[in-house]
Amino acid sequence: MMARLLVDGRAGETVSALDRGLGYGDGLFETIRFVGADAPLWPRHMQRLRAGCERLHLPPPDPALLLAEAREAASGLDQAVVRITWTRGVGARGYAPPAAVRPTRIVAAFEPPPADPAAQADGVRVRLCALRLAEQPRLAGLKHLNRLEQVLARAEWDDPAIGEGLLCDMADRAICATAANLFAVFDGVLATPALHRCGVAGVARAEILAARPATQVLDIPLAELAGADELFLSSSVRGILPVRELDGRRLAVGPVTRAMQAHWRALGF
Amino acid sequence: MMARLLVDGRAGETVSALDRGLGYGDGLFETIRFVGADAPLWPRHMQRLRAGCERLHLPPPDPALLLAEAREAASGLDQAVVRITWTRGVGARGYAPPAAVRPTRIVAAFEPPPADPAAQADGVRVRLCALRLAEQPRLAGLKHLNRLEQVLARAEWDDPAIGEGLLCDMADRAICATAANLFAVFDGVLATPALHRCGVAGVARAEILAARPATQVLDIPLAELAGADELFLSSSVRGILPVRELDGRRLAVGPVTRAMQAHWRALGF
Numbered sequence: 001m002m003a004r005l006l007v008d009g010r011a012g013e014t015v016s017a018l019d020r021g022l023g024y025g026d027g028l029f030e031t032i033r034f035v036g037a038d039a040p041l042w043p044r045h046m047q048r049l050r051a052g053c054e055r056l057h058l059p060p061p062d063p064a065l066l067l068a069e070a071r072e073a074a075s076g077l078d079q080a081v082v083r084i085t086w087t088r089g090v091g092a093r094g095y096a097p098p099a100a101v102r103p104t105r106i107v108a109a110f111e112p113p114p115a116d117p118a119a120q121a122d123g124v125r126v127r128l129c130a131l132r133l134a135e136q137p138r139l140a141g142l143k144h145l146n147r148l149e150q151v152l153a154r155a156e157w158d159d160p161a162i163g164e165g166l167l168c169d170m171a172d173r174a175i176c177a178t179a180a181n182l183f184a185v186f187d188g189v190l191a192t193p194a195l196h197r198c199g200v201a202g203v204a205r206a207e208i209l210a211a212r213p214a215t216q217v218l219d220i221p222l223a224e225l226a227g228a229d230e231l232f233l234s235s236s237v238r239g240i241l242p243v244r245e246l247d248g249r250r251l252a253v254g255p256v257t258r259a260m261q262a263h264w265r266a267l268g269f
Numbered sequence: 270m271m272a273r274l275l276v277d278g279r280a281g282e283t284v285s286a287l288d289r290g291l292g293y294g295d296g297l298f299e300t301i302r303f304v305g306a307d308a309p310l311w312p313r314h315m316q317r318l319r320a321g322c323e324r325l326h327l328p329p330p331d332p333a334l335l336l337a338e339a340r341e342a343a344s345g346l347d348q349a350v351v352r353i354t355w356t357r358g359v360g361a362r363g364y365a366p367p368a369a370v371r372p373t374r375i376v377a378a379f380e381p382p383p384a385d386p387a388a389q390a391d392g393v394r395v396r397l398c399a400l401r402l403a404e405q406p407r408l409a410g411l412k413h414l415n416r417l418e419q420v421l422a423r424a425e426w427d428d429p430a431i432g433e434g435l436l437c438d439m440a441d442r443a444i445c446a447t448a449a450n451l452f453a454v455f456d457g458v459l460a461t462p463a464l465h466r467c468g469v470a471g472v473a474r475a476e477i478l479a480a481r482p483a484t485q486v487l488d489i490p491l492a493e494l495a496g497a498d499e500l501f502l503s504s505s506v507r508g509i510l511p512v513r514e515l516d517g518r519r520l521a522v523g524p525v526t527r528a529m530q531a532h533w534r535a536l537g538f
């Protein structure tokens with residue numbers, strides 16, 4: 001498992017079996033890439049976590065405390081992926097939130113996935129998932145703990161040659177991959193799906209939108225992806241991954257993708 | 270908290286912080302009313318749990334083991350609500366299910382909610398929730414651990430005079446309450462919403478459908494509820510609850526509701 005864990009600030013492996021994170025998926029998480037003690041996208045992770053707390057009516061965490069705990073969990077690892085889980089804590093049985101919420105925080109550091117220079121250079125193969133994402137504006141964009149759709153979608157394949165699965169909504173709009181966001185270049189213009197109905201608004205996606213403010217955020221019908229000059233995925237863990245094949249169709253790795261990879265490296269990753 | 274807990278068969282309060290039930294809501298649960306050592310709807314709970322495991326590709330539990338553990342947890346309580354949680358167990362980071370799944374089982378016994386003879390006799394007031402349920406056929410009907418919609422809906426009110434909240438889908442079809450199913454009587458015919466797009470297919474609902482095989486299972490637009498002669502809610506924990514007011518409109522408690530309450534008592538509750 002190779003995880004180092006802090007639960008509510010103490011070294012520990014366990015949480016209460018009555019935690020609402022377990023009972024109802026009542027909480028949020030962040031998955032943060034560390035390079036030594038630095039997490040280049042830390043402020044964006046904290047921004048998303050705070051925004052998620054507002055939308056779920058959760059008390060927000062103390063970012064300074066989380067950073068200290070993330071560094072403690074990751075200490076001794078040259079590179080780490082730190083997952084922070086923030087739940088509504090222990091509660092009585094039933095959906096009604098407790099009157100006095102004491103959130104649970106779990107900080108877990110993992111070895112990152114092995115570097116994959118071939119995927120960075122040549123791109124990954126992406127399949128189209130059969131599962132279609134449900135539209136729920138109240139939860140769209142959040143990195144909450146209700147992730148059965150992603151689990152079912154990721155279980156659709158186990159061929160290690162497939163790097164990711166593309167998820168569409170019920171109206172066959174492209175939304176995101178199971179654990180990454182999607183970008184497409186049409187006639188030289190960068191675009192990424194709007195995420196107000198479903199999907200997770202990734203921190204790497206936010207970084208790209210800030211770096212390329214002219215990026216179009218809009219509905220992208222699946223059929224239109226066939227006309228894209230370039231496709232790439234963004235992930236806070238895996239960085240910028242060119243897509244070299246989507247559902248059997250080959251794509252070239254183009255200049256916008258390469259520029260975004262250079263931007264990513266310049267961040268310190 | 271008043272809970273007695275067995276985790277994987279041992280008395281214990283905690284689960285691994287790396288359990289996929291906590292990480293992704295990757296699992297199922299049942300909430301089962303016990304009268305002494307008896308759970309009149311036990312076979313239906315096990316049937317739903319097994320069906321849920323098939324749909325989520327989870328190994329099924331051993332019902333005899335669960336029953337023994339549920340009775341152990343509930344022992345000493347005249348009446349109990351036993352929650353069984355069944356997750357995909359501990360896994361590595363990431364959505365991909367582990368190659369070898371070792372499910373986690375949590376059996377927790379609680380004191381039941383206080384008896385409410387007035388609600389049974391005169392009915393409960395039901396409000397209309399603002400939240401609309403997302404349509405996800407892959408998860409519809411299951412009692413899975415992804416319950417943020419119910420948490421948000423239940424957080425819409427804290428007036429104890431309101432007994433439940435009615436949830437509709439995005440097309441304004443009535444689906445269910447936050448923690449109960451809905452039945453309506455139109456011109457003497459019992460009907461309940463179809464749950465192939467969203468909603469939880471309750472065990473008490475299944476009992477009613479078996480007892481009244483002529484019940485119509487169909488789409489019920491919210492607007493049509495205004496023409497219902499009777500409305501009631503079904504819950505494995507709270508039984509059959511007449512609805513005396515829906516979103517401000519008063520209803521009488523009618524003969525079909527009373528017949529279903531008599532059926533419920535005859536089961537041993």
